[in-house]
Amino acid sequence: MNEIAEQLDRLLAARVTPELLRAAEAGAFAADLWGELEAMGLPLALVPEGLGGAGLGFAEAAPLWLALGRHAAPVPLGEAMLGAGLLGAAGVAPPTGVLTVATSASAVPFGRDAAHVVLGAVALHRHRLAAARTNLTREPRDAVDPGAALAEGTLPDRHGPRAIRFGLALLRAAQMAGAVEKALALAVDWANTRQQFGRPIGRFQAVQQQLAAMAGEVAAAGTAVTLAARAADARGLDGAAFEIACAKIVAGEAATLGAATAHQVFAAMGITEEHELHRLTRRLWAWRDEGGNEKSWAEEVGRDVLARGGAALWPDLTARDVA
Amino acid sequence: MRFDLPTLPAEASALRGEVRAFLQDWAPRWTPEIRARSWMGFDRAFSEALGARGWIGMCWPRAYGGHERSFLERNVVLEELLAAGAPVGAHWIGDRQSGPLILRLASEEVKRRILPGIAAGTLAFCIGLSEPEAGSDLAALRSNAERRGQGWVLNGRKIWTTFAHKSDHMIALVRTAPAPEGGPRQAGLSQFLVDLTTPGITIRPIRDIAGADSFNEVTFDGVELPADALIGAEGKGWAQATSELAFERSGPDRVLSSFPALVDAVEALRGTGGAEQTVGRMVARLHALRGMSWSVAGQLAAGGLPNVEAALVKDAGNSFEQALPERLRELFHAEDLPEGLRRLLDMLAAMAPTFSLRGGTREILRGIIARDLGLR
Ligand SMILES: Cc1cc2nc3c(=O)[nH]c(=O)nc-3n(C[C@H](O)[C@H](O)[C@H](O)COP(=O)(O)OP(=O)(O)OC[C@H]3O[C@@H](n4cnc5c(N)ncnc54)[C@H](O)[C@@H]3O)c2cc1C
Numbered sequence: 001m002n003e004i005a006e007q008l009d010r011l012l013a014a015r016v017t018p019e020l021l022r023a024a025e026a027g028a029f030a031a032d033l034w035g036e037l038e039a040m041g042l043p044l045a046l047v048p049e050g051l052g053g054a055g056l057g058f059a060e061a062a063p064l065w066l067a068l069g070r071h072a073a074p075v076p077l078g079e080a081m082l083g084a085g086l087l088g089a090a091g092v093a094p095p096t097g098v099l100t101v102a103t104s105a106s107a108v109p110f111g112r113d114a115a116h117v118v119l120g121a122v123a124l125h126r127h128r129l130a131a132a133r134t135n136l137t138r139e140p141r142d143a144v145d146p147g148a149a150l151a152e153g154t155l156p157d158r159h160g161p162r163a164i165r166f167g168l169a170l171l172r173a174a175q176m177a178g179a180v181e182k183a184l185a186l187a188v189d190w191a192n193t194r195q196q197f198g199r200p201i202g203r204f205q206a207v208q209q210q211l212a213a214m215a216g217e218v219a220a221a222g223t224a225v226t227l228a229a230r231a232a233d234a235r236g237l238d239g240a241a242f243e244i245a246c247a248k249i250v251a252g253e254a255a256t257l258g259a260a261t262a263h264q265v266f267a268a269m270g271i272t273e274e275h276e277l278h279r280l281t282r283r284l285w286a287w288r289d290e291g292g293n294e295k296s297w298a299e300e301v302g303r304d305v306l307a308r309g310g311a312a313l314w315p316d317l318t319a320r321d322v323a
Numbered sequence: 324m325r326f327d328l329p330t331l332p333a334e335a336s337a338l339r340g341e342v343r344a345f346l347q348d349w350a351p352r353w354t355p356e357i358r359a360r361s362w363m364g365f366d367r368a369f370s371e372a373l374g375a376r377g378w379i380g381m382c383w384p385r386a387y388g389g390h391e392r393s394f395l396e397r398n399v400v401l402e403e404l405l406a407a408g409a410p411v412g413a414h415w416i417g418d419r420q421s422g423p424l425i426l427r428l429a430s431e432e433v434k435r436r437i438l439p440g441i442a443a444g445t446l447a448f449c450i451g452l453s454e455p456e457a458g459s460d461l462a463a464l465r466s467n468a469e470r471r472g473q474g475w476v477l478n479g480r481k482i483w484t485t486f487a488h489k490s491d492h493m494i495a496l497v498r499t500a501p502a503p504e505g506g507p508r509q510a511g512l513s514q515f516l517v518d519l520t521t522p523g524i525t526i527r528p529i530r531d532i533a534g535a536d537s538f539n540e541v542t543f544d545g546v547e548l549p550a551d552a553l554i555g556a557e558g559k560g561w562a563q564a565t566s567e568l569a570f571e572r573s574g575p576d577r578v579l580s581s582f583p584a585l586v587d588a589v590e591a592l593r594g595t596g597g598a599e600q601t602v603g604r605m606v607a608r609l610h611a612l613r614g615m616s617w618s619v620a621g622q623l624a625a626g627g628l629p630n631v632e633a634a635l636v637k638d639a640g641n642s643f644e645q646a647l648p649e650r651l652r653e654l655f656h657a658e659d660l661p662e663g664l665r666r667l668l669d670m671l672a673a674m675a676p677t678f679s680l681r682g683g684t685r686e687i688l689r690g691i692i693a694r695d696l697g698l699r
Pocket of ligand 1: 203449450451452453454457458459460482483484485486538677680681682683684685686687
């Protein structure tokens with residue numbers, strides 16, 4: 001974790017309380033938290049310094065996105081960073097206020113709370129709410145009427161026409177990596193505390209083996225995200241299509257196994273409204289499907305690999321290593 | 324648990340090209356069975372040719388036949404060999420395990436006598452850990468060495484010793500003192516360099532599931548060893564043998580064992596539809612696992628000892644290596660399977676169970692990971 005990510009992690013640990021999450025999931029936007037994040041300059045983290053941002057790369061941003069996942073932060077900070085970063089890359093000055101980004105106007109994260117949305121490749125819109133919706137995260141995923149673009153820019157080729165899709169996939173993969181890591185920590189803690197048959201359940205090999213396997217998934221997801229973020233810095237979002245797809249696939253698979261394992265270890269306690277586990281696992285389940293699910297990305301990767309043939313596979317894989 | 328990624332050395336991609344060009348001449352000689360056996364294949368001529376190119380003992384000092392290349396460059400060579408399915412067994416153990424141990428702990432005389440041979444690909448090593456009554460519970464081993472005169476006398480029995488019948492030396496872990504009463508059983512174990520031509524050693528091959536002689540039973544009956552056969556400190560063998568497990572557990576040999584089948588399957592399926600999702604998922608896993616393995620390599624190169632990270636690479640890597648041939652099998656109708664790929668998958672089916680046994684079983688590894696997560 002870099003220094004800004006540690007700062008953000010500490011802030012979220014203090015602010016994202018069960019009460020805040022409960023209120024947010026009931027529809028109250030966490031405006032105070034957003035205000036603090038804005039005061040730290042975080043929404044503009046990916047924006048070039050010339051346009052008033054911090055000029056961070058994706059590799060520096062990814063740890064922030066993991067922190068957002070770890071704490072199930074109920075604000076569109078990742079979306080704002082991505083949207084502002086892409087506007088900046090297209091030479092458009094990002095607006096002030098809550099900003100979000102979406103691949104489609106029919107499911108806009110925090111659409112009702114955001115003043116602006118970034119769509120296309122890329123355009124800034126001051127949208128209007130069309131239909132309020134949520135998904136399993138219990139966060140807004142609203143249908144909006146985008147209206148005419150306020151400003152439009154052209155992304156450099158390295159980010160390409162599908163930049164928002166790639167960016168959202170990377171964001172959700174990073175959030176999943178953070179959330180599954182936290183779910184593991186909670187489950188380990190619980191396994192050491194909960195006693196049955198006169199000992200902590202973490203003493204039972206059956207429980208240990210499952211948590212160890214989950215740790216492997218946590219490691220794979222985190223590593224795949226780091227690889228993707230590094231590739232995006234080196235070659236742009238379009239140039240990192242392969243690594244981003246892999247990250248979304250692996251993080252999605254880790255989410256599936258990790259959520260199931262954590263629930264198995266927590267048993268009934270994890271099913272309660274009161275317990276924090278479901279705030280992570282509901283997001284893990286939903287994030288798998290946002291920004292393209294495992295199947296759709298796997299088909300894309302598989303199509304490319306099969307088109308290139310077996311002899312090209314290893315040379316292609318290693319040629320992508322970031323030196 | 325950390326998985327920071329190293330920056331690859333600038334020489335890495337040129338080195339890949341050199342190794343690939345070298346392998347191109349050899350590849351036509353490798354049957355599907357050889358490629359499926361991966362580092363369980365044994366070919367002295369190949370290892371010697373590799374040694375002549377300077378690709379064994381790469382990180383060791385030149386004084387001992389090494390080449391003073393970086394640990395990450397070595398990792399590039401390992402990946403290329405495994406991706407091609409090269410039969411690297413004649414030098415694999417010496418390069419990965421025995422050589423580094425000797426370099427670290429043996430006498431100057433032993434280093435000068437042994438290491439250049441390993442680096443040249445002419446001295447083959449095997450690992451003498453398991454015994455009939457000591458598998459996962461390695462500290463239960465009973466083979467022992469007693470001091471006699473200046474040297475030692477070795478008695479006992481090792482089993483499952485891969486390529487003992489083709490190797491020149493074994494590094495054996497044996498008991499040199501009884502475990503202290505009520506103390507840890509790991510105390511009193513020592514490591515020895517055993518020249519397998521020494522009188523009193525009987526090596527009996529045990530035919531494996533694929534009908535090949537790959538592992539052995541090795542009996543020691545009053546085997547006399549010189550004083551400097553003791554490697555490192557008397558009684559410290561356990562710590563010596565386990566302290567650097569991260570090097571053994573995290574390498575590409577825990578990820579790429581069945582990779583040649585993916586190459587052939589993709590080639591066979593080229594231009595057809597229906598296999599995209601399976602292939603995509605497998606390639607994504609492989610990509611992430613390579614990253615994890617490279618991360619551990621980077622930490623090792625920087626002087627760290629990322630033991631849990633290494634155990635995680637082995638466990639997750641072994642699961643991938645085992646899943647890959649299973650998923651690929653489902654992509655074909657048996658009748659349409661190209662003959663070469665069928666032979667490769669047949670051999671892999673027999674090899675795959677060993678992936679999560681050799682070098683520590685899945686259960687033992689997960690126990691280590693669990694302990695490090697803070698369980699127990
Ligand atoms: C192909 C191959 C090559 C090998 N080469 C070598 C070699 O060169 N040199 C060498 O020394 N050894 C070698 N081995 C041996 C290998 O190290 C052992 O097979 C391994 O350590 C397991 O020991 P075991 O086979 O006696 O199984 P056991 O220890 O009897 O285990 C049987 C089963 O019980 C499980 N088990 C055991 N203890 C526990 C526990 N505490 N908790 C949970 N589950 C447990 C194991 O995980 C396993 O599933 C090789 C093995 C294979 C398959």
